[in-house]
Amino acid sequence: MKKVLLIIQREYLTRVRKKAFLVMMLVVPVLIAGMTKLIAYVAKDSDQVSKPQTVKVIDESHLFEGKLKNAKNIQFIPTDETLDKAQKGLADNEDLSILVISKDYSSKPVQFLSKKKPSFALTGEVENQMNEIASTNTMLANHIDTALLNKAKKNKVSINALEVTDAGTKDADVGTSMGVGVACAILIYMSLFIYGAQVMRGVIEEKTNRIIEVIISSVKPFQLMLGKIIGVGLVGLTQFGAWIILSVIVTKTMGNNASGGIMGALQTLQHIPFGYILFCFMFYFLSGYLLYSALFAAVGSAVDSETETQQFMFPITLPLLFTYLLSVTVLFRAPDSPLAVWLSMIPFTAPVAMMIRVPFGGVPAWQLGLSMGLMVIGFVCTTYVAARIYRVGVLMYGKKASFKELAKWFFYKE
Amino acid sequence: MLSIRNIVKQYAGHRALDDVSLEVESGKIFGLLGPNGAGKTSLIRIINQITAPDSGEVYFNGERLNQSHIERIGYLPEERGLYKKMEIGEQMIYLARLKGLSRADATTRLKFWFDNLGMESWWKKKIEELSKGMQQKAQFVATVLHEPDLIILDEPFSGFDPVNAELIKNEILELNKQGATILFSTHRMESVEELCDAIALIHKSHKILDGRVKHIRNSYKNETYLIEYTGDKLTFDGSQPFNIVSETDGDDNSHIIKIKLNGGSANDVLQYLLPKTRINMLQEVIPTMNEIFIEKVNLTA
Numbered sequence: 001m002k003k004v005l006l007i008i009q010r011e012y013l014t015r016v017r018k019k020a021f022l023v024m025m026l027v028v029p030v031l032i033a034g035m036t037k038l039i040a041y042v043a044k045d046s047d048q049v050s051k052p053q054t055v056k057v058i059d060e061s062h063l064f065e066g067k068l069k070n071a072k073n074i075q076f077i078p079t080d081e082t083l084d085k086a087q088k089g090l091a092d093n094e095d096l097s098i099l100v101i102s103k104d105y106s107s108k109p110v111q112f113l114s115k116k117k118p119s120f121a122l123t124g125e126v127e128n129q130m131n132e133i134a135s136t137n138t139m140l141a142n143h144i145d146t147a148l149l150n151k152a153k154k155n156k157v158s159i160n161a162l163e164v165t166d167a168g169t170k171d172a173d174v175g176t177s178m179g180v181g182v183a184c185a186i187l188i189y190m191s192l193f194i195y196g197a198q199v200m201r202g203v204i205e206e207k208t209n210r211i212i213e214v215i216i217s218s219v220k221p222f223q224l225m226l227g228k229i230i231g232v233g234l235v236g237l238t239q240f241g242a243w244i245i246l247s248v249i250v251t252k253t254m255g256n257n258a259s260g261g262i263m264g265a266l267q268t269l270q271h272i273p274f275g276y277i278l279f280c281f282m283f284y285f286l287s288g289y290l291l292y293s294a295l296f297a298a299v300g301s302a303v304d305s306e307t308e309t310q311q312f313m314f315p316i317t318l319p320l321l322f323t324y325l326l327s328v329t330v331l332f333r334a335p336d337s338p339l340a341v342w343l344s345m346i347p348f349t350a351p352v353a354m355m356i357r358v359p360f361g362g363v364p365a366w367q368l369g370l371s372m373g374l375m376v377i378g379f380v381c382t383t384y385v386a387a388r389i390y391r392v393g394v395l396m397y398g399k400k401a402s403f404k405e406l407a408k409w410f411f412y413k414e
Numbered sequence: 415m416l417s418i419r420n421i422v423k424q425y426a427g428h429r430a431l432d433d434v435s436l437e438v439e440s441g442k443i444f445g446l447l448g449p450n451g452a453g454k455t456s457l458i459r460i461i462n463q464i465t466a467p468d469s470g471e472v473y474f475n476g477e478r479l480n481q482s483h484i485e486r487i488g489y490l491p492e493e494r495g496l497y498k499k500m501e502i503g504e505q506m507i508y509l510a511r512l513k514g515l516s517r518a519d520a521t522t523r524l525k526f527w528f529d530n531l532g533m534e535s536w537w538k539k540k541i542e543e544l545s546k547g548m549q550q551k552a553q554f555v556a557t558v559l560h561e562p563d564l565i566i567l568d569e570p571f572s573g574f575d576p577v578n579a580e581l582i583k584n585e586i587l588e589l590n591k592q593g594a595t596i597l598f599s600t601h602r603m604e605s606v607e608e609l610c611d612a613i614a615l616i617h618k619s620h621k622i623l624d625g626r627v628k629h630i631r632n633s634y635k636n637e638t639y640l641i642e643y644t645g646d647k648l649t650f651d652g653s654q655p656f657n658i659v660s661e662t663d664g665d666d667n668s669h670i671i672k673i674k675l676n677g678g679s680a681n682d683v684l685q686y687l688l689p690k691t692r693i694n695m696l697q698e699v700i701p702t703m704n705e706i707f708i709e710k711v712n713l714t715a
Contacts, residue, residue: 006511210491217462217484217491
């Protein structure tokens with residue numbers, strides 16, 4: 001045990017003392033702060049750039065009269081002008097557009113005319129408002145009372161929370177959860193790769209340097225592997241910790257006037273259970289890291305140089321890559337779908353899949369518990385398998401390892 | 415000191431060691447000889463507990479070899495290597511601590527060794543900044559820093575220039591004088607004759623010869639003598655009490671003949687030759703380890 005501590009200490013210190021580590025530690029928060037500044041600046045700028053838009057409304061149905069509300073940068077002006085006449089005004093005014101609502105708007109599409117292609121924000125806003133008004137109108141026309149109407153609206157909300165909402169805050173929460181979920185998944189995915197690869201490179205270094213034989217005449221191969229994995233893992237934790245602390249410090253010192261920046265994001269983050277997510281993140285980072293880095297160590301032990309790792313890396317990283325791609329494209333839209341639930345149970349895919357689900361809340365305790373339990377079993381198993389391959393692999397030189405060979409190594413006696 | 419009994423080690427496809435037994439006496443220098451691929455490294459790895467034998471036992475000072483003995487063994491592998499990016503002083507201390515030394519002890523001993531070998535200015539250097547010979551020296555220090563009772567050296571002189579090889583040889587002898595038992599494997603037979611008290615020859619996974627160097631060499635004497643004489647070249651008609659193996663002419667009218675006794679003794683040879691010429695030298699030819707090595711290996715090949 002004392003020797004494992006010594007190894008951990010060496011692995012940790014040699015990495016933390018590297019210039020690259022310090023540079024990464026300092027550069028990333030500055031980059032983050034710089035990015036938020038930039039985004040805030042761009043957002044502010046684009047607000048100024050997009051001039052107020054005027055929308056002339058020709059409402060032949062008379063159903064929307066007075067019901068379209070002026071929004072930010074959008075002003076609705078009801079008009080009795082004919083379409084032809086109004087259309088002439090478009091030629092010399094870029095910020096003018098005409099909304100034409102025919103008598104029977106449900107069968108004949110509503111037209112939106114402007115000189116330039118209208119922005120998505122503009123048409124989206126108009127569409128939203130009109131949908132709202134139209135559905136209300138339809139229900140009122142059918143003598144549905146307000147209580148029922150509200151209920152119906154609520155039903156609609158729960159069917160698709162993303163497209164129609166009755167309150168702005170609700171929308172923001174889902175957005176934040178999605179953002180946090182995807183960010184966590186990306187972060188876990190990348191860090192598993194980065195630190196797993198560091199373990200692998202460390203093993204290859206020891207093997208090609210031939211120091212391995214000296215070391216394992218002093219300690220057992222398993223102790224060396226464990227020490228390396230834990231040492232590198234601690235480097236990862238240090239890096240994350242430093243980033244979080246430095247990011248907060250940098251954004252604070254860069255001034256609170258960057259209201260739209262990370263502070264704003266942090267404020268919305270307060271709506272979500274930060275501690276709970278952080279705990280889950282740390283758990284899935286650590287268990288996922290232990291699971292994968294053991295496999296990476298086994299791969300490192302089986303090859304003589306980094307270029308030979310390809311054939312083994314692919315099958316190992318496939319489940320991770322697969323979940324990652326699914327996560328950022330599909331899963332974050334359906335965090336409670338059966339696919340998401342299954343993926344968050346399988347230890348190889350759980351770190352990414354579960355971190356997508358957790359920020360949305362509502363992951364049943366039993367699922368979280370089961371997933372975490374399986375993670376622990378998973379990394380114990382992979383560590384056991386990896387250690388058996390590792391102890392043989394580190395002493396094998398010049399032998400081109402295949403999967404068959406690895407299986408043989410696994411069954412070798414001491 | 416070290417007793418190896420009936421070791422068998424099987425790898426997939428071939429048997430690296432087949433029923434090998436050895437006794438290494440305490441305080442002696444023991445040479446492990448054998449051609450490449452004979453199983454020397456396999457045996458050394460078993461003694462270092464890097465691998466375990468399939469059957470057979472190893473006893474260290476009478477105790478069954480176990481983890482506690484690791485700290486009393488120093489091992490210099492044939493393939494040398496250190497962490498390239500690590501400072502040499504720090505690295506030596508790390509390796510010594512893995513062998514159970516405290517940081518303070520390791521530091522003082524390292525200072526002693528660095529002084530001893532003229533490496534004082536190296537402390538803060540990284541391994542990659544050192545020449546190959548310097549790295550070898552550093553690795554030797556790392557092997558003996560924890561003052562092991564048994565020092566195992568796999569081809570210790572490979573990679574050293576003659577000056578440093580001599581330096582290391584003297585250090586090995588000095589360590590041996592202080593009581594350390596040395597087990598080293600080598601191909602260099604002249605260093606075997608110079609250093610080793612006893613040897614074992616391993617060939618094709620079997621031990622084919624072992625014992626004290628002197629005994630082995632004496633037992634391989636085959637009544638061959640070198641004789642140098644001055645004067646006219648002698649001709650032998652077959653009546654002489656020996657067989658001629660070879661004849662060479664030296665400078666200044668001197669001649670050297672290599673002979674093999676023919677039932678008689680060296681005295682008979684002298685008696686036969688003395689009246690005929692002036693004898694400068696008569697020397698019994700004791701086979702070198704090199705000759706024995708080659709003979710034994712070829713015999714069993």
